[in-house]
Amino acid sequence: MKTISPTWSELYTDAKNLAQKLKAEGSWDQIIAITRGGLVPAAVIAKELDIRFIDTVCVKSYNDTEKENIQIIKRVDNTANSILVIDDLVDTGETARAVRDMFPHAWYAVIYAKPAGLPLVNSYVKKVSQDTWILFPWERDA
DSSP: OEEEOOOHHHHHHHHHHHHHHHHHHOOOSEEEEEETTTHHHHHHHHHHHTOOEEEEEEEEEEETTEEEEEEEEEOOOOOOSOEEEEEEEESSSHHHHHHHHHOTTOEEEEEEEOTTTGGGOSEEEEEOOTTEEEOOGGGSOO
């Protein structure tokens, strides 16, 4: 397995790049960030797209580095038509599938996309191999 460790600066740049792509792809009234990984890119994208309504869907699918069954910890009661869902990555697609079930018409955008989950997202910045582990800045010791 390969590991990549984006810096805070790289992640910020990637989130801004995703926002630029999104500007060309549509407009949304609100963002739903998938916790925890979607929080940082959602903040950057909300600023870049001037979206002030942000909510969260809280999902647990990993225990440190081990995959688990999907647990939805917090849902969003939302019937809006113009939803942008943001996450840090799509891996196997399990989380994306669970959130798509909640918001079937939402636009789903991530920073990193792996091949197994790629069909479930509308926008992404970087494609990585399925055997790549992404160690995000908030997961590393200082």
